[in-house]
Amino acid sequence: MTTTAGATGTGTGHRPPSLLSVSRVRARVELLTFLREREAVIFTFAFPIILLVIFGSVFGRQELEGGVSFAQYFVAGMIAAGLFGSSFQNLAIAIPIERDSGALKRLAGTPMPRSAYFVGKVVLVAVIALVQNALLLLIGVLFYDLDLPGSAGRWLTYAWVSVLGVTACTLLGVAAASAVRNGKTAPAVISPIAIVLQFISGVFFVFSDLPAWMQTIASVFPLKWMTQGMRSVFLPDGYATQEPAGAWEHGRIALVLAIWSVVGLVVAVRTFRWRNKADG
Amino acid sequence: MTDAAIRVTGLRKLYQGRPAVDGVDLEVHRGEVFSLLGPNGAGKSTTVEILEGFRRRDGGDVRVLGTDPAHADAAWKARIGIVLQRVDDLAQSSELTVREWVGSMAAYFPDPRPPDEAIEMVGLTGKRDARASSLSGGQRRRLDVALGIVGRPELLFLDEPTTGFDPEARRQFWGLIQGLAEAGTTILLTTHYLDEAEHLADRVAVISAGRIVEVGPPATLGGRAHAAATVRWLDRDGPRAVTTDVPTQVVRELAARFDGEVPELVVERPSLEDVYLRMIGSPA
Numbered sequence: 001m002t003t004t005a006g007a008t009g010t011g012t013g014h015r016p017p018s019l020l021s022v023s024r025v026r027a028r029v030e031l032l033t034f035l036r037e038r039e040a041v042i043f044t045f046a047f048p049i050i051l052l053v054i055f056g057s058v059f060g061r062q063e064l065e066g067g068v069s070f071a072q073y074f075v076a077g078m079i080a081a082g083l084f085g086s087s088f089q090n091l092a093i094a095i096p097i098e099r100d101s102g103a104l105k106r107l108a109g110t111p112m113p114r115s116a117y118f119v120g121k122v123v124l125v126a127v128i129a130l131v132q133n134a135l136l137l138l139i140g141v142l143f144y145d146l147d148l149p150g151s152a153g154r155w156l157t158y159a160w161v162s163v164l165g166v167t168a169c170t171l172l173g174v175a176a177a178s179a180v181r182n183g184k185t186a187p188a189v190i191s192p193i194a195i196v197l198q199f200i201s202g203v204f205f206v207f208s209d210l211p212a213w214m215q216t217i218a219s220v221f222p223l224k225w226m227t228q229g230m231r232s233v234f235l236p237d238g239y240a241t242q243e244p245a246g247a248w249e250h251g252r253i254a255l256v257l258a259i260w261s262v263v264g265l266v267v268a269v270r271t272f273r274w275r276n277k278a279d280g
Numbered sequence: 281m282t283d284a285a286i287r288v289t290g291l292r293k294l295y296q297g298r299p300a301v302d303g304v305d306l307e308v309h310r311g312e313v314f315s316l317l318g319p320n321g322a323g324k325s326t327t328v329e330i331l332e333g334f335r336r337r338d339g340g341d342v343r344v345l346g347t348d349p350a351h352a353d354a355a356w357k358a359r360i361g362i363v364l365q366r367v368d369d370l371a372q373s374s375e376l377t378v379r380e381w382v383g384s385m386a387a388y389f390p391d392p393r394p395p396d397e398a399i400e401m402v403g404l405t406g407k408r409d410a411r412a413s414s415l416s417g418g419q420r421r422r423l424d425v426a427l428g429i430v431g432r433p434e435l436l437f438l439d440e441p442t443t444g445f446d447p448e449a450r451r452q453f454w455g456l457i458q459g460l461a462e463a464g465t466t467i468l469l470t471t472h473y474l475d476e477a478e479h480l481a482d483r484v485a486v487i488s489a490g491r492i493v494e495v496g497p498p499a500t501l502g503g504r505a506h507a508a509a510t511v512r513w514l515d516r517d518g519p520r521a522v523t524t525d526v527p528t529q530v531v532r533e534l535a536a537r538f539d540g541e542v543p544e545l546v547v548e549r550p551s552l553e554d555v556y557l558r559m560i561g562s563p564a
Contacts, residue, residue: 014390014391015390016354016355016358016390017387017388017389017390021387022387022388025384025387025388026384028384029376029380029384032375032376032380033375033376036375036376036411037375098369100368101367101368101369101371102364102366102367102368102369103367103369105334105364105367106362106364106367106369106427108334109332109333109334109357109360109362109364110357110362110385110388110389110431111354111355111357111358111388111389111390111431112354112388113354275334
């Protein structure tokens with residue numbers, strides 16, 4: 001061999017960077033990219049707050065069955081919708097755009113562990129979801145007399161419904177990204193799905209007021225179970241009797257979200273593409 | 281022990297039943313700058329993307345750095361660098377700075393160059409803290425190259441790297457490639473610019489309709505070195521041209537006839553472009 005071969009370094013003797021360190025880099029890339037896109041930041045955080053202000057101002061004073069204010073009911077729904085938006089909607093739109101631009105192909109040609117890309121996305125989703133939740137609680141408390149959860153048990157429910165819901169919706173968002181053909185149409189395909197689900201899952205309307213067939217359809221999808229879980233956090237226990245099942249159904253919420261997580265994981269793993277179809 | 285960085289035999293790739301690559305054989309030596317020339321649709325990019333591990337082949341045997349790219353792992357990818365032909369991510373998700381882009385890419389490799397060194401090599405030091413979105417097209421392409429070389433690759437794929445460069449940027453880029461080659465990096469270059477291939481490549485392969493037409497050093501490709509030469513000069517009654525196998529003799533006769541300087545004397549061999557166009561069957 002020539003002497004120059006050694007000079008180029010064959011990689012031997014150098015250990016590959018750890019998954020943890022690469023994941024940290026990916027998380028930083030995702031967060032910086034998001035935070036520096038001012039429009040995305042404003043839209044992501046302002047939109048749920050604008051909705052809260054509109055609905056809170058119009059219907060906030062109305063009382064529901066059991067002496068619950070509509071604002072209290074609506075905040076529970078908006079928190080679930082915010083979790084859904086920051087995970088499912090965010091990823092199902094962002095990933096096809098990155099696939100079209102060649103960003104994913106560029107990454108696929110490097111030794112980056114592929115899981116690190118998803119860790120970066122998960123960190124981004126978690127940060128957006130946390131900030132959004134905090135803002136909704138803050139606005140609710142300041143302007144709409146929102147009662148925060150009054151016991152450790154309720155905060156615990158808040159935590160596991162959030163974590164399980166975001167897990168399911170993150171995996172489903174990655175799975176849906178494979179079904180979306182290209183980045184340009186992604187918002188047009190994904191946003192209506194999100195809005196329809198919000199309408200039928202008890203975000204904008206009181207769920208028990210919806211027609212039975214609509215409730216049945218909503219029950220197939222995760223958002224209905226997330227709003228129900230959040231109502232069990234923010235509404236008095238007595239209100240459970242107003243639910244279609246007459247109870248909060250924590251076990252069933254956990255089961256449905258877990259099933260959707262598995263479905264999302266299987267579809268995502270089997271269908272994820274690092275290049276768009278036009279690229280072969 | 282083989283010193284081939286790339287060895288391809290009988291490579292075939294079908295698109296909808298039609299062969300895009302139809303029995304390609306190639307061998308690129310370690311440390312060599314090898315250029316793949318061919319018109320659009322000739323199978324150039326398909327071949328390169330199979331070598332990079334992005335596409336599956338339908339037939340033939342491929343070894344890149346001793347490994348079949350269809351079964352490549354992270355350790356193999358750490359030894360190659362890829363500059364893709366068309367990527368818009370630097371323009372789109374462009375809110376990262378040059379330094380952040382190169383730094384994050386370096387973090388994926390076991391033995392990267394210091395990011396500032398890679399930035400310096402492509403001449404973007406002055407734009408280190410600029411966001412990718414603010415770069416010109418040519419600067420963005422140089423950032424692409426920085427991302428391709430920061431991992432200290434043994435083998436670098438450059439797919440039409442200088443498209444959109446102005447002449448000065450192209451010259452700078454050539455210097456960079458020559459520097460990498462001198463340090464022992466093997467380079468596979470596809471390009472539309474024949475002067476680029478002639479300047480940089482140790483050998484070129486011309487591919488047309490999915491097959492290799494000829495492989496050789498640019499200076500001798502297509503029998504250039506021995507092809508008939510054209511002698512041009514300005515005679516008393518106007519410009520004259522003679523095509524001849526013995527140009528030296530023609531010049532000597534002219535020198536005698538003019539008794540000294542021959543006005544506007546030129547001796548031309550066919551250019552790389554001439555032989556290339558003839559090989560791909562295009563009327564020159």
